[in-house]
Amino acid sequence: MRALANLPLALHLTGVAGLAMxxxxxxxxxxxxxxxxxxxxxxxxxxxxxxxxxxIAVNQRHGAFSQREQLATLVASFTLLPLVLAVPLYEGSQNTTFLNAYFEMVSSLTTTGASLYEGTGQLTKSLHLWRGIVGWLGGLLVWVVAAATLAPMNLGGFEITTAAGGGEDVTLIRRGTRQRTPAGHIWYALSTLAPIYISLTLLLWVLLLVVGEDTLRALMHAMGTMSTSGITIVGHVTEDNAGLAAEVVILFFFAFGISRLTFSRDVAGRRERLLTDPEVQMAGIIIIGLPMLLFLRHWIGAIEVNEHSDFTAGLLALWGSVFTVASFLTTTGYESVAWNEARDWSGLPAPGVVLIGLSIIGGGVATTTGGVKLLRVYALYKHGVRELNKLVYPSSVAGMRAYGRRIHRQGAFLAWLFFMLFALSIAAVMSLLTAFGVGFEEAMIFAVAGLSTTGQLAHAGADVPLTYQSLSDGAKLVVCFAMVLGRLEALALIALFNPNFWRN
Incomplete structure (x- = not known):
């Protein structure tokens, strides 16, 4: 077992891929x-x-693999491992190109969920199951890597905490493991988080079966929800016999994409209360406040009262807004069956803009979600409030609550730096897509969908649903690059060019 643990991370991932097939x-x-x-x-x-x-050929190497080496391996895994994962999909489908199969596997492994075949009937159920399995394994990989690699390196959102600034070992793993090697951290994180991840998936699967979903669809929705990939066989969650009950069940499991405290309470040795977590509070404000604004807009006078203005239709529209907002905030991308009613009720001319904004915000740090992340948005919000107070009271001294003291002094600056990198990444991806003949609006939606790992934006974010099949081969490769960049985040890639990486 020690020899197995000393093998490179890439071999472990490839072996898991072979077993998963x-x-x-x-x-x-x-x-x-x-x-x-x-x-x-x-x-x-x-x-x-x-x-x-x-x-067998490399088992003689007993040197410890550094965290930066593991980060480089992770970058290579998200780009090269899909080549291995695409082989059975390409051979099994018999009606696609290898590039399309590679695109599908990059999308699944990065938990983006952008599909060339979803709802087209071109893939068999077994091939759809493979998409769901790869997406589910990608979500588990994100959990483990965030705990064992990104957190100790102060990446992935942990760079704005005081523990990151003070040199403290920020990790989701308990204090007793600080003396472990980077490889040991990964194995310990896997043994700690994998049982939780598997148990929650099985629980959601059983609950979906109870409310009446088909066995395979229930499994796909369970894996798609836990990994926030949103991979499914059907276009809507409720396009079967389950009804709205399936959406009610899934809504509760979106919590695991909002805050890491829902599945791990140990952050730098401190135990935080879930209800006082700023990520949970911000998510609650968005998930409750935004649907209420859309709901009340019906009576504010934005549109004329029509046949949908009865009580039952109003509740259905409100539910459609709540579920869809929570889904896109966690970058899962499931669209409620009542979302069309919610759009008609609110009368928004371009409701896709709301979903694009939610996807850019994203979910919690160290979760499977993408986007800027709620913790960074919280740091920017607190900094903005403080600056407004200083305009009124220039000599004031602000106090901080317990969690506020854990935000690094440069936390808002680092959050703004990442936000600007995210915006520049959108501009760069849009430029590349337009170079391959994609229109401006379509390029913007595809870029945000890839960088926020919310592939379903192509369908829900535009007035006329977009399809990834319409992209040229070059544009598909650009979207693949965007999905990998969005999954790893620009700061993680920039860290690879740190001079210390080469010196070590």
Whole structure:
């Protein structure tokens, strides 16, 4: 086991990918889809054999892998591992190109959920299951890497906390593991977080089965919710026999994309209360306040009262707003079956702009969500409030609450720096997409969808739903780059060019 633990992270990920291929192989075998079963079985077997040979060849290296080496491996994994994951999808589908299969796997592994085939009927159920499994494993990978690698390196949102500024070991792992090697941190984080992640997925799956969802769809929705990938076989969560009950169940599990305290209370050795967490408070304000504004707009006089102005339709519209706002805030991208009623009720001329803004804000730090993250938005908000107070009382001295003291003195500056990097990334991706013939508005939506890891924005963010199939091959590669950049964040990539990385 010690020799196995000393192997590079890339080999572990490749081995897990090979084992995971056996699940859709078994599903296809039961469904008597023998071609797809052979494609996954042979691909998984070949992957495991090659991984074993490489592991034997490098097992003599006992040197410790640094955190920066693991970060570089993570960058390579999000770009190169999908090449391995795409092989069974390409062989099994028989009606796609390898580039399309690669795009699909990058989207799934980065928990973006952008699909070329969702709802088209071009893929069998076993192939859709493979998309969901890859997205679910990508979510678990984000949990583990955030705890074991990004947090100790003060990346991924932890750079704005006082622990990050004071040299304290910021980690979601308990204090007793501070003496572990970076590889040991990953194994400990996996053993700590994986049971929680698996248990929550199984619980959500069972609850969705109870409310009447089909077995495979319930599993896909459970994996898509926990990983915030939003991967599904159908366009809406309720396009089956479950009804709105499925959305009610899923809404509660969006909490795990809002704050890390919902699944791990140990942050730099301190225990925080969930209700006092600023990420939870900000998410609550957005999820409650924004739907109420859309709901009340019906009576403010923005539109004429029409046939939808009865009590039942009003409640349905309110629910559609609450679920969809929570879904896109956590960058899951599930669209409520009542979202059309909510759009008609509010009368917004361009409701997709609201969803784009929610996706840019994103969810909590160290969760599977993308976007700028709620903690950075909180730091910017507190800084803005303080500056406004200083305009009125220039000599005032502000006090801080317990959590406010944990924000680094330069926390707002670092949050603003990341926000500007995010905005520049949108501009850069838009420029590349327009160079490949994509229109300005479409390029903006595709760029935000990739960088915020909310692939469903292409359908929900425009007046006329967009499809990734309409993109050229070059534009698809640009979107793949945007999805990897959005998943890892620009600061993590910039950290690789730190001079200390090369000196070590």
């Amino acid at each position: 056996m699940l859709p192989a078994a599903h296809a075998l039961v469904a008597e889809d023998f071609h797809v079963a052979r494609s996954f079985f042979y691909s998984g077997l070949l992957t495991l054999i090659i991984t074993a040979f490489i592991g």
